[in-house]
Amino acid sequence: MAYLFKEPAQHIRRSIDKHLPMDREKTSDAIPIPNTKEPGFSSVYRNAYSPDNLIGVPYPSLDTLYNLFEYSVEVNGDKRAFGTRVKNADGTFGEYVFEDYNTIHKRRNNFGSGIFFVLQNNPFRTDSDAHKKMDYNPSSTDSFVLCIFSHNRAEWALTDLTCVAYSITNTALYDTLGPESSKYILELTESPIVVCSKEKLRGLIELKRDNPEQLANLITLVSMDPLTPHDEPLKDFARENRITLFDIKQVEQLGEINHLPTKPPKPETNFTISFTSGTSGAHPKGVVLTNANAVAGVTFMYATREFKKAPVFYSFLPLAHIYERATIQFALSAGAAIGFPQSPSPLTLLDDVKVLQPNFLALVPRVYTKLEAAIKSQTIHNDDKPMLKSIFTNAINRRLELQSQQDHIQPSHLIYDRVSTLLRKKIGFGNVESVATGSAPISPETIKFLKASLNIGMAQGYGLTESFAGCCVSSTFESNPGSCGAISVTTEIKLRDIPEMNYTADDEGGPRGELLLRGPQIFKEYFKNPEETAKAIDEDGWFHTGDIARINSNYGNRLYIIDRVKNFFKLAQGEYVTPERIENCYLSQFPYITQMFCHGDSLQTYLVAIVGLDPTTISKYIGHRFHDKIVNLEDVAEFFKNPKNKKILLQDMNAAVSKQLQGFEKIHNIDVSIEPLTLEKGVITPTMKIRRPIATNYFRETLDKLYEEGSIIRNGNL
Known part of the structure; x- marks a missing residue:
């Protein structure tokens, strides 16, 4: 777009700075647009800040x-x-x-x-x-x-x-x-x-x-x-x-x-x-x-x-x-100093951060869960230092209470703020004010714990490559973490009914269904692939994401990603099962596992799973639950080959999800190791999503063996 008069950059800077940061009270909720509901779909939702139109540029002349x-x-x-x-x-x-x-x-x-x-x-x-x-x-x-x-x-x-x-x-x-x-x-x-x-x-x-x-x-x-x-x-x-x-x-x-x-x-x-x-x-x-x-x-x-x-x-x-390219483009426009890693290895993260001292980090759930486990082992699970354990337990519990009281507020505490500051400095997060997570599901409990232990903000976003990364994100101090926030000012959404999965626009508490996106962030086409483009974008310009979302009508119409379209199978007795929801439930409720691949078969009446244990916490679990000590991680998988030990682990896993899952959704047999799902095996994507057809083929012998062994909990009190 050409302009007759070019405004000086400093003028633009003053204008932008005047409005930043934007008031999250104004942008954190969405509203349904009147008269947009059609049969088989929810209403169209837009951000409450700009319900009449979508916004595609931060300033008129900044359009590329x-x-x-x-x-x-x-x-x-x-x-x-x-x-x-x-x-x-x-x-x-x-x-x-x-x-x-x-x-x-x-x-x-x-x-x-x-x-x-x-x-x-x-x-x-x-x-x-x-x-x-x-x-x-x-x-x-x-x-x-x-x-x-x-x-x-x-x-x-x-x-x-x-x-x-x-x-x-x-x-x-x-x-x-x-x-x-x-x-x-x-x-x-x-x-x-x-x-x-x-x-x-x-x-x-x-x-x-x-x-x-x-x-x-x-x-x-x-x-x-x-x-x-x-x-x-x-x-x-x-x-x-x-x-x-x-x-x-x-x-x-x-x-x-x-x-x-x-x-x-x-x-x-x-x-x-x-x-x-x-x-x-x-x-x-x-x-x-x-x-x-x-x-x-x-x-x-x-x-x-x-x-x-x-x-x-x-x-x-x-x-x-x-995800990272979008973050870098934003950082460049904001005049940020951007530090790059010393090597391709993710193991140098904390070393680099200690030297760089960033005030913002964008990471993925896998990094945060490892950080959570490391902090817990040094604080609330630190039995070797009971006084330190007591101080951090009290500090974290109090902050959890304070942070749950009101959205968008970072509560302060005269004593416990100092405790959190010392912890942040120890791990190199001395200047970190907030962090963001995306690309895969994360447990709300992880968000709560990291915010409380480190006294920082943590936002969860949702986006895809097709939407140029994030198109919605929660407030860094959301009082009840778990949502991906409201849809942003750049995009509008609606949900499509998926009756075969029991998701409809008329569900109690807010519509559920396949998430559809439209707006200036949404991609143009798939390169040299008109067939896939036509499948993904309908005649009205809506991009069908394949993700199942819930819009919480009782909480600002914020978005929750709960499943995947076609990501379900039928068991022999006729029940439909959605494996991703089951996996996320186990991962969020049982902190000693970091990976799970849930599998079912239409000829079988129950589910089995490939389970990855958390290397930083599993030894403590074994010590507490079995009164046994394992020094080498290589011996952990061997420990759980013992049918008795494996059964106890699975019973504990199922007990942790007893209120969230129905009986037919619980796992009946498992194969246990430290990290079964890796990029090298081709069973997950670089963003840690499970490639189910490939994973099923890769683990075929193991899955068949689990079914041959049969249910190991059928006689349990579960």
């Missing part, structure tokens, strides 16, 4: 990611932008060293110019349609696709910014999808260039060597790490397979010499194609997301986040997924 970053550079130019830890001579890591926004802006322009130079002057360029898109043409709207392949690092985010500035559509490759999916994505997108970390180079060259025709368009690799004279054999290997190899500094230098003006995108310009791993095991689908989708996602965060004027973020979740 390019304009958001240009604005941010103008008001935050000399502030810290991207931070990387210095590696010491002994292999350890020191402090974070930052580049400011002005430096990143300059590097972005040089890198973009250099990308076009190395592609246009590439000796392996052909006259293919894909290679014709590599020409720099300011008026063209047809872009080639650039792939990014590495763990989180400053160069990843720099490449993303570069693609925005030069209207280059990008996508991400990631290890968890495997080389076959990388080949599929490269072939489907006809990508001519991959920007990657150095350790990925050889594998990518080998991939082209083994698939020369399918990957004929791949002609350039750019290493995020420096290339040295020792890498000449690698360059020769690349040339033998019709690929030129550069490092990022070389490309930036070439761009500085051969400068090209930026090519700003329009709102409808494609920003990225984000490939989702899915739960079915089929090829990943490419979600096409425009600048308008992305800016609406950033707008959602402006409307819901409470942050300091100089926020510090830690980029932990994979940038290959939309």
Whole structure:
């Protein structure tokens, strides 16, 4: 959109700051729109703050990611932008060293110019349609696709910014999808260039060597790490397979010499194609997301986040997924200092956080449950230090009571605030004010405990790749945690009846059914996949998420995700069972397990499950329940091969869910280990969702064996 008068960035900044943070009392609830209820559907719901229209931009002129970053550079130019830890001579890591926004802006322009130079002057360029898109043409709207392949690092985010500035559509490759999916994505997108970390180079060259025709368009690799004279054999290997190899500094230098003006995108310009791993095991689908989708996602965060004027973020979740990319785009527009991990390993999280001292963290449930277990073992379960245990038990119980009294309020306590501060500092959370969780279910009890023990806010959100990450999020101090908050100002929702699962719009307490989304955040299409696009988006523009939601009419019409469409099966006696709801119930009520795959069969009358134990708490459970001591985790699985021990564990699990589940929903036999569900086995997605068809096949022998053993609780008092 063009404007006759351009407002100064500082004026925009003052206008935005004047309204932030937004009053959560005004944005935390939703309302049904009158006269929108139709047979088989609920009413349409919108955020109470803006019931008459959806909001897609934070400010009129900030309508693309390019304009958001240009604005941010103008008001935050000399502030810290991207931070990387210095590696010491002994292999350890020191402090974070930052580049400011002005430096990143300059590097972005040089890198973009250099990308076009190395592609246009590439000796392996052909006259293919894909290679014709590599020409720099300011008026063209047809872009080639650039792939990014590495763990989180400053160069990843720099490449993303570069693609925005030069209207280059990008996508991400990631290890968890495997080389076959990388080949599929490269072939489907006809990508001519991959920007990657150095350790990925050889594998990518080998991939082209083994698939020369399918990957004929791949002609350039750019290493995020420096290339040295020792890498000449690698360059020769690349040339033998019709690929030129550069490092990022070389490309930036070439761009500085051969400068090209930026090519700003329009709102409808494609920003990225984000490939989702899915739960079915089929090829990943490419979600096409425009600048308008992305800016609406950033707008959602402006409307819901409470942050300091100089926020510090830690980029932990994979940038290959939309959750982290949305967070980073918001952070950049807000002038945040963004620190990147020292390595791909998640084990360095707390070490990095202690050094960086962020005030906000976006993580996933699996990280929070491990943190919860670690804190409990040092506080309320610390039998070795009874006085410390007593102090924290009293502090946490009192804070739980205070936090349950009113929404949006962080209650204070003269003594217990100091206790929480000491705990936060010990684990590196000294400056953390709030955290967010998403991408998978989390127990409300985990949220309550972390908020109470650390005295911080914790918000739970809901979103998908197709909605450019979050489209609703709870208040950081929701008095009764468990909801995903009200639908945001950017999106409207309605629920579709699923009568075969007993979910309808007329259910008591609020409608239940499949969640449908519509608005500026919702994706455009699946890449080169009109069939799947037509299945997902109906003729009225509603995206059918496949998630079952409940709208709590007694609590601000806030959203709860409770199930998945088609995620159910019938037992031999005719009852329908929804495994995800059952799994979430066990995981939230029995703290000694962290994984569960619930399975049923139409020829059987009961359920069985694959169970993963919590490595940080299971030893204490065994000591308390069995009066036995196990030192090595490897011995835990062996311990529960004993039928008597396994039966007691299962009885305790079932006792914990006795009020939440009906008899036919309870598990009758289990296979026990520490971490049975892993990415390497292919049974879960990178966001920890179970790929049920694959998991069923993978564990087929184990499941059959459980049914052969029969129910181990049939004679129990359950």
